[in-house]
Amino acid sequence: MGTGGGMTLTRRVKFGTHSVIIVVAGLIALGGLMRPSPVAWGADTDSPVPSGAGEAVRLEPVVVSASRVEQRLRDVPANVTVITREDIEQSPARTVDDLLRQIPGFSLFRRSSSLVTHPTTQGVSLRGIGPSGVSRTLVLLDGVPLNDPFGGWIYWNKVPMESIERIEVARGGGSGVWGNYALGGVINIITRRPEARVAQAKLDLGTRDTVDADLLVSHVTGPWGISLEGSFFDTDGYKIVRKDQRGKIDVNANSSHKTFNGRMEYTPSLNSSLFLAGSFFREDRGNGTPFQNNETETGYIATGGRLKTADGSDWQLTMFSHLQTFSSTFTSAAPNRNSETPALNQFDVPSTDVGLNLQWSKRVFQSHLLTAGTDLRWIDGETNEDATFSQALGEFTRRRKAGGEQVLTGAYIQDIFTPAPGWQVTIAGRLDTWQSFNASRVEKNKQTGAITPTSPGSFPDRDEFAFSPKVALLYHATDQLSLRSSFYKGFRAPTINEQFRPFRVRNDITEANPDLDPERLIGGEVGADYAIMSNLLGRLTAFWNEVKDPVVNVTKGIGAGAPVAPCGFVPAGGVCRQRDNLDRTRIRGIEAELEYRPLPRWTASGSYLYNHTEVLSAPNQPDLEGKRIAQVPRHQFALKLNYTNPALINVSVQGRFVGDQFEDDLNSLKLGDFFVVDLMLSRPIPVPGATAGELFLAAENLFDRTYEVSRTADGIVTTGTPLLVHGGVRVRF
Template structure:
């Protein structure tokens, strides 16, 4: 069986692959953009099988991924209630923000928003996922911009007949899952596959809705606060067909729509997207294979924001972001060569072009918005990379890589007009910018004994600020944040040292990591209301003015520990702990922040999970601990420690199962936000869902 086929077969057939930074899976595809033994990957690699993701007691996919140490969203809320602009991915607390510092992929196509960098998790299938790979602190040499903190790749199931070299006849089948539960939460997801001549047609879709729950803590809640509801649906189609004897063509299309309420009557947002991709995979001979991919994405987004009075009896519109059209075009070619002595080389080129623009009304007065803003631009990235791995000795494995990226920004603009008169109040056109970035990496794996694996790795990576960070100021409540078209490129040097031990049913893993992030983009507090201030203008009482600025140097260092034990085939335990020391070390433009902890990064976090099967019944409890963290850059607003217990239960019925998921079993208070005027937001309360799934 070919490496790609072997990899997918393991994901599809293994009933419960647990998330570990060890060699539990023979092949990984994300770290080097090509199939390679997981044991040879020098960076922290976590692999979760599709069955594990479905069994994890979490309503959302991003909630399930939180079982992996170091994975989090920008805030503590997951995509069940979080505004899409707050769904940026953070790995190991590397300067979390709405604009992800980590790249998220679905079958090799970026999921990061073209305009803002965040990830809309609700457009990802869960029932038809083969698995997920998380490369923490690595992968930037293969993927370039946006992979500064690491890479998360989600892989969908593919029928064996679609794989090169697999000659079994095509088969038809499908998956169906339906759930219903608290807060009128309900969903249906369906995936079908049908052989048609030499090819296979796969159709899938989901419809989801929830009436939601209130986001404001009970002691702060007022008449204006309502439940945060959401609705979304998507449909996808994929056609796979052999091309000649040694190639496979895959054509994919997806359409997605979502609407959300964000906790008050006025605050809502909606998203729409259409995406198409074409991939061609070929293996001309046994020592060489290549993949070519092209994709196009077109989307629009809208969102409204308000400020709420002190008694929370009324809200005043703050902005109406009525349209954010954005598009992305991309293409990539990757080749993989196998040399004598099991040495491997992967190399390739890629290109991505994004364009986006915000169109919004702001400055509400006398019952209407008085001003309109149009701001945006274009970004282009072209990269060339190569990675080579080889055995230096029977117990030593070396990986070296290098990447060169050429980037360009053009048509940056910000135009503001008076809505009543049409008078132009501001008309900025920013000079085009470009640059060349070099991203090297190196890793070494030592296997001193069959049970041990010791690894060391380092990389340099970069990220350009998103169009949203460069050109769009915004107001959320009484927090006003100004954009900055002069933001510099973020650069990081990442190093880690890890050791893994496997003996029988016991697995232990550890990793020390150290990141030096230079010119990190942060939302820096520059004024407190009430009053009128330079840059941010008028700030009401209790409000805050911020500007996006480059912080000279952040230091993010820490320790990851993982353990897994399977005393019997029916019983397993997994535990993970993350210590994360994330500090501002130098900030010329904001010296008061030096020594402060990064906002939204807890120092301690842990998960404890188990799986117990008896007869037809399987129980999957999980406990998550989120340490104390700060809401703001000045470390004045504290979010308390939270301990959340979740429980999953399923009963197998032939080819299907019925299941129960209870998230936050103890109804723990999870503080997700705190404002300067003392208003606290909270996360998911106790939420129970029951459902069934079947496969045929």
């Protein structure tokens, strides 16, 4: 299916802690009671028989992320990367975001792993379209939005790696059918479906007292299928402030999370199916000093089904809901970092959302594949927090409550038209509405109960509309060469978090802005996929995007131990920023990918991204014009070499380069470039009573390279993931 950093090379025929250990042992014992499955580890029951020694025909994947309907990868007029189950098992990554970093252009707001970073810095961007805590890319879990309803970031740890079947990464504007968040593209995480009498366990232990365990059982009987999974992760983490700047308050940034997933399916016929899925997730983090931590607890449920009718129509319905609570504390550090003072306590940030999607598709006259649908998402969230700590009183003196509700609705239609052999035209359009209502911000003096003068109270209701068209052309010039192009518009509504929740990073304060306008994107791309030889595939894409009213963190003033509007008191050396709309930014670039199989056991691949970003117009901050967009490197590349020999050892080596970038909008805080190497070794082993077993050993940042993740205005630098070594065993019954 795919190897080597996620590219898919298609070989075409002519026509185309103790408790954890105890639980793992219990699962193994349970698996021993089940009838062994005939499927080997990592195999696919639909995979063809090898055609020769060490060589197998590779089936071309079917993807849904680009167009919301199933298409062969070669028939998608977009740059889509498929990360397969094989790729996941060859990677040392323990979180989805670290896995996706092998794709140039994928980035979070910060360069560090979600293992140790604050969740509000885990918004994802593709192709440098405005990285920040909120995502400019839609992330789906089995077709359901994974973007946090309150803030738009992603809890990557919600999805255990062992549960994933494949990940589709579709770059380029996707709002034409997907709507909100899909400015830079769509990431669709597809989990494993229930299988007959299967039990699977993984135990992974590593440096820094890290434990990663996963337990999964599933069964199918008749039309019914069920799967249950439990996952546990805990690490002591590491100190994130640069070594020469640390003081007494600098401790390890640690994290722990637990996940439980369940899914039930009912498939009475080939033309109909129903499902019910749910999960529970809890995460606890220490954020690098004794008094900075955050907690999240969330539940999720989804249900729906699919029905194919006699006239050829395919109907799909999905309904879902998330219920979440979040808390986080922030402090102000002394210049010598030997003491800290409470600065902000967000003790309760609840949010709820309910959503649905109804979609119809049908092939008409053989040359038209029509799709139409509608979706809705209602979101309710608020932040309850204490601010302005009094040393004399030993407590916070202000209490703030801010939040509101949003409703996003959309309707879309798409025609995938094949006018002649080798040609495909895709025309899509979507109308979205965004409503913000019941919004308020109230601040009270905790001692007197008086409303503070800066508290605006309620905000007026708002309505916005957006039309997002897309036109794409695909031409299969030969069996080896395909040419593609597309033009699109996109839309992203500001989140409740951006409108109402301020935050703090050490002494730098960022204020919310209730008056934010939606972001709108216009862009296009051209590309080619070329099978240069039967074992060498190349892909090249050039893209251009402009974003109107992008939401960025705009610098409002430098702190001097005095108030700075609109942030209030800002410590000396700190910065006051506020989320604000600029007028226009531009992002242009080139993506190039190669994959080469010189021998059946060897695969080499490489990918490169050149990304030129610029603030074109910023009347509210003219100093930003001509500056690069913060947090976007100009150059990125990844190299990967795989050797597969189950009788001896499987080896995967990956190198990743990220160019220099700027921390801030003024381009005054530069983060240097870096290159890191990761290594993965594995070998199948016999396990009594099991159908498959595997030992593995991995090293992340093999040469322990120190690289910068963030830099504050007072010069404090945080660093990225150091050398981490871990290994363990997988067993499948």
